[in-house]
Each structure stands twice: as C-alpha cells, then as structure tokens.
Amino acid sequence: MNADQADAGAESPAEDILRTAQRLRQGITGDLHEYWVEAIYADAARIADRAVSRPEKKARPTWDRTIDRIVTSRLWGFPIMAVLFTGMFWITISGANIPSGWISNLLIDRICPLLRQSADAVGFPWWLKGLLVDGIYLCTAWIIAVMLPPMAIFFPLFTILEDYGYLPRVAFNLDNLFRKAGAHGKQSMSMMMGFGCNSAGVVATRIIDSPRERLIAILTNNFALCNGRWPTQFLIASVFIGSLVPAYLAGFVAAASVTGIAMLGVAATFVISWLLSRSVLKGEVSTFSLELPPYRPPRIWQAIYTSLLDRTLFVLWRAIVFAVPAGAVIWLSANLSIGGQSIAEHFVNLLNPIGLLIGLNGVILFAYVVAIPANEIVIPTILMLTVLTTGSTAMGQGAGVLFEIQSEGALRELLHSGGWTLLTAVNLMLFSLLHNPCSTTIYTIYRETGSARWTAIATLLPLAMGFAVTFTVAAIWRMFT
C-alpha cells in the first residue's frame, strides 16, 4: 500500500517536470544556438585573458604577413604557384623513373622467372602456374612498380606544402575562379591531389566542409589526369604525335599535347562543376569559409612518414586488392577458349564495331574493361591483346602475359599492325582522360559519399563524356579525311 502510494506520488511530479520541460522547450526560440555560441566565446575569452599573457611585440605574425603579402599578391601569386607545381610534377615524373626501373627489375625480371622455376619444380600444372605467376603475380607486381615510386615522391612533397600552410593560400588565390564555377576554392587542393591519384584526391575533399561543394569536388576529381594515366599519355604522344614533326621538335610537341590533354581535364572540371552546381546539386547545402592557418616550419620526417602511411600505402593497398582479381581475369580471358577462340578475342570482336565507331578499337575497349583496377596496366594489356589478336609471334611473352616494349619503332609497328591510325592515338589520349575512374577510386567515392547514386554518377558521367567526345572527334576526322 505504502509502496504503491510512493510510486503514484513519484510519477506525477516526474510527469509534471516532463510537461514543464516540454513547455519550456517549445518556448525556446531558434536563436538558442546563437546565445549559446556567444556565451561560450565570452567565457573562453575571459578565461584566455586571465591565463594567457601576450608579449608586446608580435614577431611571427609580421613575418607571416610578409609571406602572405607575397604569395597572394596580384603580381607574384600566380607565378609562384605555377613554378612550385611545375617543379613538383617535374620532380615526381623524372624522379620516379629510376626507382620504378629498380622495382620492375627486381619484381618482374628477377623474381618472376624464379617463381616460374619454382612452380615447375613443385610440379604445378601449366594452367595453375600461368594463373598464379603470369596472371595474378605479374599484374600485381606491374602495378606496384609503376604506381609506388611516383606516389612515394608526390605525396610527401604535397604533404610538406600542405604542412607549411601554403596550400590554403592557393585555395585563397584561386577561389574566385572556382566560385564562378559554383565550387569551393579548396577544390584546387583536391584537384591537385587528383593529379597524383584520384583516389587520394577524393579523400582530400574531406577538407571541404560544405556538402554541395564537396560533392562537386568528388564528382569532378576524375578529370584531373592521375599518375597512372600520365605514362599512357606520354607513350602515345611520343609514338604517334611526336613522330609527325621533325625529330628535334618531337619531344616538345609530344609534351605539349600531353599538357593540352591535362588542361582539357581542368577545363572539364570547371564546366562540369558549373553544370552540377546548377542542376542535380542545386538543393544541397552550401556554405563557404576558408581558414588560413599560420605558417609553420614543415616537419619533414613526419610529413614523409604520415604521407607514406596515410596516402601512399593506403592507395597502394587498395590497388593491390583490386589487382589480384584483375590479373586472374586478364590471364584467364586470354587462355580460356570457347569454340577455338579465347574469351578475350570473343570480347574484342564483340566490342570492335563500337570501338571503331568512336575511333578506337575492340582491343582498347576490352583493355579498359579489364584494366578497371588500375590505369597503369592499360598499355601492357593493350599490347598483350594486340599480339594475341593479330597473331604476331615476333613479340609478346605468351597469352595473358603483360609486357612492355622499349623501342618506339617496334611499338609503332605492332600498333600499326593492329590497325592503329593517328585518330586511334588521339582518341585513346582523350578516352584515357575521359573514362570511368579506376575501381580503387570508385570504391573510395562510395566510402566517402556513402551513396550508390553519387558513385554511379561519378562513374558513368566521365564514361559517357568519353564516348561522346571520341565519337565527335572521329566523326569530324572522317569528314575531313
């Protein structure tokens, strides 16, 4: 009896309190957040004033101000930016060749034959040896050799600039340009990162805190020509475009055409950003703010360590995870036969009409299908498939085995025998810029946006653009030749 009374007694004040709380809650206006923030700032300022003593002369801010005046000045801002970034890319591209050679020598020229021998010694059947060594191992080794050195150079350089506080100033300088495209100045940083690796570029968009602008940066990051695509561009440009002009101009013309493709990618970034911000992304929340942190002496070792761990190895690991099945698929498709023809040949024949329509061919399209895991293996796959379909025995190392050709002349001959023309080369360069992102990037986009819809748009939009652009170029080309 007593307990019951106590319960009833305890319940009614509790309900009363809840009702009062509810009434008071509804009486609170939307400005509560504001009063709160003001009160927190007032408190923080009071505590800071009591606890922090400020020296009279401000040495560092003046030094910061001087640097800021120079790097954001009308006269020097853009030249400094151009010099720093050109330098960064030059160091990456020229510096990566040497370690790439070492790794390739070690993994492909030395370890690969060893693996083949030991597979024979253990008594593996030919198909198991082929699948494991020529398929999975070789594809993975290839990706590591081509991908690791440029990223191991580019990411630390980028992190050092970021750490120093220079990159936010770049965003500050370029914001006006991005604002006109409906994007955020910080997109310049994720785009720059995208030139190293799109997957890392997509992760780098986390610095953009406005949802709409961040989605724009994610969806357009693929238009930044990544490390994996530069070698394709250089190779095709020097073999097909450089050879159009006298030898002493060849290098310059080839480099200029690759730069032109990269600039086209930048132009596509702005145009698509503009279109997206005015169409599908119209209803997303948009805010702007850009913090310019004080300059700090870069902590070089820490920058190298964290960039290797957070960016290089992170991206490399995701690439390897996707490379293993790709290696298996490439080898199997070239070695499994149906009706006397390998699966790869069936697919190449199937894709050939579409390929020719857009000024490419079935080999290239099939190579882009199986090379979704990494753009780095597009060229070796194309070479392998060309040898397979033309039946040329002079080159190549067997069905499903990726390889490279050092001599430009031999390469040109092989590709000509595969039916390549100047149009094929130009369209391949365009298609290499405008096609779906690699599987690593697609997966990263999915992780970052958490939405299958945005992932699908990010994947299919550049692919559709690639088909449209190559088709148009082919049509115009055929009109004049």
Next chain:
Amino acid sequence: MENVSLVILASLTAALVLLPKWGLIARWRESRRMTEKCRREDALKYILKREVNGQTPTLNGVAGALEIHSNKAAELLSEMERRGLISFDCGQLRLRHAGRELALHVIRAHRLWESYLADQTGVEEAKWHHLAERKEHLMTPDEAEELSARLGHPVRDPHGDAIPTVGEELAADAGQSLNSAPLNAVMQIEHIEDEPETVYAQLSAVGIRPGMRVCVFEKSPERIRFWADGQEHVLAPILAHNISVIPLPESAGQDLFDEEFLAGLKPGQNARILGLTTACRGAERRRLLDLGFVPGTSIEVEMVSPGGDPTAYRVRGTLIALRREQARLIRISTSEAQPL
C-alpha cells in the same frame, strides 16, 4: 506457340491494369483519393485563415483559393460537411472541432517543412512554398512533431509566420502593408506573403527577408523607395503590398542609414562585429558563429585575394577568408572598434 504468347501478353496487360497496388486502376484511384484529400485540406486551411483574421469564408472564396469551379467547390464542401469537418449553418461556413484540428496540423506541417528547407537544405527560396504545399498533405502529426524536434522547435517559419503548436490557436496576421508604413520610421519586416509565387520570387531575389529592418523614405503611386541592410531598394507598390511590417519605435531612421557591413571594410581598418543579418541562416549562420563571428568581436581586413574575392579577415587571432556575398551579411561598427 502464338496462342501461348498471346495468353502471356494478355495476362501481363491485365496485371498491369488490375494489380491491387501497382496496377493502373489502383494508381488512378490512389491519385484521385490524394487529390480529394489535398482539396479538403486546402479548403480547411483557407477557412481557418479567414476566420482568425476576422473575415467571412465563402463558397466562392474556397473556389478561388483552390482554383476550381464553384459547382465543384459546393460538392467539396458538402462532402466535408458529411465528414464532420465543417458546418454550413444558415449559409455560414464554420469549422467544426475535427476540421479545426486538421487545418492547424496542415498549416503546422507546411510551416515546419518550409523551416526545414530553409535551415537544412540548399533549396532555393522561391521553391520552398511550392514544395511545402505538397509535403503538408503527406505528413502525419507524429512526423510533424519529430521534424519540429529535429529543428529545435522553431517558433517562426522563414516567412515570419508563427508555427502553431499542437492544440494552440492560430495567430492572426500581424503588421501592416509596407505601402502604409510612415515615412522615415524604422519598421521591421514581420511577414512576406509567399503567394503569388512570382511576386515572392522577385522579393527574395533582391534579398528582402523577414526580420529585416527597413525605412521608407519616398512613396509615390508608381514606386516605393526604402533602405534595408545597407542598400536602397525600389519596389512597385503591388510588390510592396506583400510585405507586412511592424513599427520599431525605439530606433531612429538615421541608425539604419549608418549601418555598416563587413563587405565595406577597407584593408587596414578595424571594426567590431554587431551581429549577423537575418538573411544569413541555416548551415551558413552556424558556421560563421562557430568560427567566432559573434557580436563584440574585433575584426580587421588582412588581405584580398588576387582575384578580388574572397577577403581574409583577422578574427580572434586567426585568419579566415570569406566571400563578398557572406561579408555583406555581417553588420559591423567602425566607430566602436578597439585596436586589436
């Protein structure tokens, strides 16, 4: 063989038409039911708004508000009477209890959804009303309550209208038209009528929003000139009619003309932040507050981007760049500045 495919085709067609939930007939009935529901609720809304503003709701008024023929409106009203929503005593339209509750809920849902669109999305202002007109019929009272809690129980919608709470009476429209405002007196915009949509779109495009302080300094039959948020605005009286204002007797007209905004601050000048204007809202407002753009803070222009925009400001010892369109939303005072 042909017979078999014919049978399959016939049954597929039948399924397409007759399926209980997805079939064409079911869909057509569902959409008719929805149209009827929307019409009833819109009519209730109209009647309630007339009632609280002391006007008499009429059958023709309902027909006009819903853009339907008066025969159709009569049919609708008698259906509503049958459902116990309204009474039609001696030719006088009156809401019954159930009708009043439902009308209040629909208005509440409408205003909450507009608040949601304004606060949590980037949907442009001109579309809020239109989207809320549809959403109000789809929300249940529980969903409305949940949304209200999520928004922190807002008191007013972005047009300045009070959001009625459950079991509360709807407040009558306050304020007078901007056309009838006295010259050179400071008024505050209380409400901006969101219908017709084109007029509202024009007003929102020039940045006129509830909570803004305005001062009319010239009136003629052709146009009305007033000062607001550091800018002069000129409107045709037909547009100005949609703006309701209430007087703010404690401030003088001169204060308004002397208002300064961060966008006007020159490099090297100091100022003190007075606050954010009402045009700055949602995520943008919270972000600026979090960064320390709170009243009383000292601020200084540090540098301007080579493109002319954005500008970097020194606030509380940090350097933060804002675009010009944002700097226009921050009220400052250069006379009350303290050296940093």
